[in-house]
Amino acid sequence: MAHLTNNFSEWVNQQVDGDSPFAFSEALRSASLSKLATGVFPTRKDEEWKYTPLADLFDSKPGEETAGVLDTEFIRSLKQAMPSAHTIVFLNGEYSEEYSDSRAMLEDSGLSISRLPQLEGTALKLAEDTILKSTLTDDNIFQHIALGLSQNGLFIEVKKNVECQTPIHVIYISTARGVTAFTSPVNVIRVSSNSHLKVVEQYASLGEATVITVPASYVQLEDGAGLDYYKIGMENAKTNHICNTSVRVAGSGTFRSHQYLLGSNLTRSNLEVSFTGPGAEAVLRGVYLGDEKQHLDVRTYLDHAHPHCSSDQHFRGILNGHSRGVFNGLVLVREHAQKTDAQQSNKNLLLSRDARIDTKPQLEIFADDVKCTHGATVGELDSDALFYLQSRGIDQKDATLMLTRAFAAEVTQEIDIDSLRTYVQGKIAASLDEIVIPSV
Amino acid sequence: MLSIKNLQVSVEGKPILKGLNLEVNPGEIHAIMGPNGSGKSTLAHVLSGREGYSVDAGSAQYKGLDLLEMAPEIRAREGMFLAFQYPIEIPGVNNTSFLKKALNEIRKHRGEEELDAIDFLSLIKKQMKLVEMKEELLKRPVNQGFSGGEKKRNEILQMAVLNPTLAILDETDSGLDIDALRIVAGGVNKLRSPNNSFVVITHYQRLLDYIVPDFVHVLSNGQIIKSGTKELALELEERGYDWLLEEAESKA
Incomplete structure (x- = not known):
């Protein structure tokens, strides 16, 4: 060896x-x-x-x-x-x-x-x-x-x-x-x-x-x-x-x-x-939530080898502390996979200056009649939304928490087992409660 | 209630408000009118505590407190409310739970007990009738997918639920058709009381057909150049702003 x-x-x-x-x-x-x-x-x-x-x-x-x-x-x-x-x-x-x-x-x-x-x-x-x-x-x-x-x-x-x-x-x-x-x-x-x-x-x-x-x-x-x-x-x-x-x-x-x-x-x-x-469907969802020195790496590979298939990916990352996230998604649409519908989206929220995300959504298309989109965003919380909540009496920490939870909820709301959705949202909320501190 | 003295505000070094004075007493409705770029929205934003505005001189007192020193949430908890000109959409934050949280923060601040879900729902349902809002909008994320009129009604609904002592309406009439305008104004009129005051910022006189002000002020180039009663608004409707601007210039 x-x-x-x-x-x-x-x-x-x-x-x-x-x-x-x-x-x-x-x-x-x-x-x-x-x-x-x-x-x-x-x-x-x-x-x-x-x-x-x-x-x-x-x-x-x-x-x-x-x-x-x-x-x-x-x-x-x-x-x-x-x-x-x-x-x-x-x-x-x-x-x-x-x-x-x-x-x-x-x-x-x-x-x-x-x-x-x-x-x-x-x-x-x-x-x-x-x-x-x-x-x-x-x-x-x-x-x-x-x-x-x-x-x-x-x-x-x-x-x-x-x-x-x-x-x-x-x-x-x-x-x-x-x-x-x-x-x-x-x-x-x-x-x-x-x-x-x-x-x-x-x-x-x-x-x-x-x-x-x-x-x-x-x-x-x-x-x-x-x-x-x-x-x-x-x-x-x-x-x-x-x-x-x-x-x-x-x-x-x-x-x-x-x-x-x-x-x-x-x-x-x-x-x-x-x-x-033909005609198969894949829906991929995910949230990675990192703090301190955690490293969370999500890779997906979607192989569209047949026509009329659809794939829809939506991953969101929330990173705090010195944590690091990686998203690497490759969608391959082969020559015969006409009428493919492939969507891929990765959105990231960085809660600290030292957190980091490397995101790489990729599309390789060899068919000519397809509908494919992909995109990635990295950002901070929307300051207009924060102000809106504050102007209604919600303090900055709670407003930050609400918006961060909401960011994850855009994915978790699609969990169609009630107890599991409540559980996952609860876990995310509890983690955020610990890590979100008001910025000064 | 609200006392603004010689308020001077700049944005990125550019003076916008250049010595504004305004006194609002309990129970009064003041309309602030003026051409585009006169500083109307800046006034609303500064009073509500938005970042990005530098107060260079002057003061604003609210119920005897130094308003400009207060965080936006504290202003809200003390009974101030801003109806936004452009209410923003907040995906993932449920309209009802957001408003319940806001109300309970304000109640806590006042030393009142928090409302539970049942009491809150019966309150909000009552207030929704006031603004003729569809109940399904409560289940949606804040303002998401709302039409322009629905967003403005949602602002008035929030105002009705939070029951402020001082409400500032920032061009609430912009983009509203006449029916929506009537509903929004009806909401304001029902909330009117000897203890509540309103500052209604508007470009057009037509809102003032529905919300009848006690005083009308004309804001131009960062200053109030003329104050009067509701007749002033009618005169502005008829003659436009130019004669006033000229008058102000010749005085200067």
Whole structure:
């Protein structure tokens, strides 16, 4: 494993050579391990990692962590987001029988949820097939870390023509103490023709240890299928989170994604969506809220390979302190993807002089009959709006808070699960309450 | 109520108000008229505390307090209200919750109990009838997607709910058709009381057909060059501003 000289890569190296526990697919695992054996970890010389420093992550060397105590009040507060969902909890990378909703793991009228290590037969084949067809590239080393070192994860499958009424809420909690903890859940979601599902993934950490989370998720939607896919990141400042999500949407399918990055030391979220048939739709939403020295990096890749598909992206960033945001969105419209409708918007609010955003919305169009727009803005709060609120008796701090919340609400209002919308808006409001101080 | 003495204000070094005097007593309606560029809007902005204006000399007292030293929100909490000439749209801030927050800030300042959602709603629904506003506008973000007339009515609705002691209407009539004008003026007239005062800034006389002022002042080149009663407004309507400007020049 040449070129790798940091603590983390040395650790990965040891895992490759060692004999880590079996995840689910020996074939995928060994393929990824061999990639890791020759793979090169990115540096900031790589264009794709230009803005995102991995030093904190590379300094860490995972070990056998000690699980800290899990406050039941904490887990109850996480469940508030989705009180009537099928809840599945992973505690320090392990499935938690105690906190998960046991009915969730049963096969239930067309919906089945299985833990990856227990997969076999057709289900295993389906999961493998979904991963093999993903758009994540071979040089995506973190994908291979996830697949090669994963010990757990879920396979969620919906059969044809099923309207899943109950959303699935997957919670990942780290309580690690002492040495660095590493988890890399792999999730595979397949929704068959004309079926619909909602999945919420939530990440939290409350231990004192450094945590490295490297999830990989693979989604496949068949003809006319729909998935609402929410990701809520609210880990503490010791957590580094690098995730890859690959989504394939067949004709007339609809993929809706919301990402709320509200915590962590460093988060890098890479979301790739490709259309594999005509008339498909993707709606991507997100808010990243950073303070102090947080680094939040959102990447999206939209592959329009078929005609009559639409994609609509709207991401907003609020950055305070010395935090740094990155938005990098690439929309590729291939030659045959006529009548493509692709919108992409990234708006950023900088609340301090030392906060920073690097935004790069990109369009590459090879078809000639398309409607595509993209744009990015970086700014401060509208002083006219501030004055308007003040002139009605609202002080500067409250007016600032109202406008900043409103800025995020332009995205969060589209969350169509009431409890989740309230929860996310509440979390954003609470964070803003702490960070917004009146300017003098 | 409001006492402005020799007020001199400049914007980026350029003098706009050049020694303005105005006395407003409780219960009075004062109209301030004048040609474009005479300083009407500057006066409204300075009184409400907007940034970007430099007060070079003079004073403005409101209820005996030094108005110019007060933050905009404190002026509002002390009972001042500015109806904006161009009410701005605030995406993402709900019209109702904004107004409830504003009212409760003012009530807190007065030492009154805050209104809960139910009491507030019944208050706002009552006041909406005053300005003939559609209820759905309450659910929208502040002024977003409102027509010009709806925005002005929303200003008057806010005024009705916040119930100020001194309201400054900055060209509230601009861009309004005659029906909207009548509704807006009707709102003001219903709020009129021996304790409340209004300063109505307008370019045209027609608003004063509906809101009858006790005094009319003509502002020109940063000074009040003539004061009179409502008849002065009618005279201005008939003869325009030029004769007054000439008169002022010959005096100078």
